[in-house]
Amino acid sequence: MDDDSLQARWERHTELPLTLASLLFLAAYAVRVLGHPLPAVWSDLCLVVLLAAWAFFAVDYAVRWRLSGRGPSFVPTHWLDTVVLVFPLLRPLRIVKLYEAVRRRAGQARLTLHARVIFYAGMSSVLLGFTGALSVYHHERGAPGATMRTFGDAVWWTCSTLATVGYGDIAPVTPMGRLIAVGVMVCGLALLGAVTGSFASWLVQVFSQEEDERPPGG
Known part of the structure; x- marks a missing residue:
């Protein structure tokens, strides 16, 4: 039976948006690095995407910390989430979790x-x-x-x-x-x-x- 807690529902509803945000973050960073030097408008646009995506990650992390009710112990028990918050380029690693979530919803074996x-x-x-x-x-x-x-x-x-x-x-x-x-x-x-x-x-x-x-x- 699926967990119906507030934290679980939040995670289910944000799985896809977070995945898309992580891919946008990676794409914007790649454009800034590989397209150097960029026109000012494109450089600024990539920077806005990077900051907006990271802000989304930070809000998600803060909400899940609050909903967990664990206080400071949330950080070591969710060390991967903490690492990808500090190093957002690793955020696409969550695609694997999304893949497994899609399999479960489709009734496929883990x-x-x-x-x-x-x-x-x-x-x-x-x-x-x-x-x-x-x-x-x-x-x-x-x-x-x-x-x-x-x-x-x-x-x-x-x-x-x-x-x-x-x-x-x-x-x-x-x-x-x-x-x-x-x-x-x-x-x-x-x-x-x-x-x-x-x-x-x-x-x-x-x-x-x-x-x-x-x-x-x-």
């Missing part, structure tokens, strides 16, 4: 644990790769001594960093670029560990089922 882990990891890798490349390129372009001269360089650097390869041919030189690099490294290790652990767990489950199905003495 994805298995292993499928959810793979789905989350795949979506997270694509999103973090794109947003990480945008963010680091935003701060690295034009910096003295920068080796990241194009957005393609930023994408290559982000992919190698998320994969924990780190060739070292391209590296951030600005303080903010290096701070973003630390975040990308941590996320890459976390995603790799999640996928590896889920795959290992799936293999153990498959082998255990085969062992159970094997006839005695076989």
Whole structure:
């Protein structure tokens, strides 16, 4: 039975608007970074979209905090929401939750644990790769001594960093670029560990089922 609390109803009603706002936020940021230099009117329009979307995220966070009745304990128990409020570029990660909500409303079975882990990891890798490349390129372009001269360089650097390869041919030189690099490294290790652990767990489950199905003495 679905939760009919005020918080649950608020979350159901804001799922789609928040998803659209997160995509608009990401698109506006991408236009500001990749379209540089922009005409003043377009730059201002993108800034308005960014600020309006972030204000929507902040209002949603404040309302859910208030409706939860948990006080300060709401922050650690909703750490992902707290992180995406501080770093709104990660907000599209909620698309996965929207996908599962649509499946439930359509009467479809929930994805298995292993499928959810793979789905989350795949979506997270694509999103973090794109947003990480945008963010680091935003701060690295034009910096003295920068080796990241194009957005393609930023994408290559982000992919190698998320994969924990780190060739070292391209590296951030600005303080903010290096701070973003630390975040990308941590996320890459976390995603790799999640996928590896889920795959290992799936293999153990498959082998255990085969062992159970094997006839005695076989």
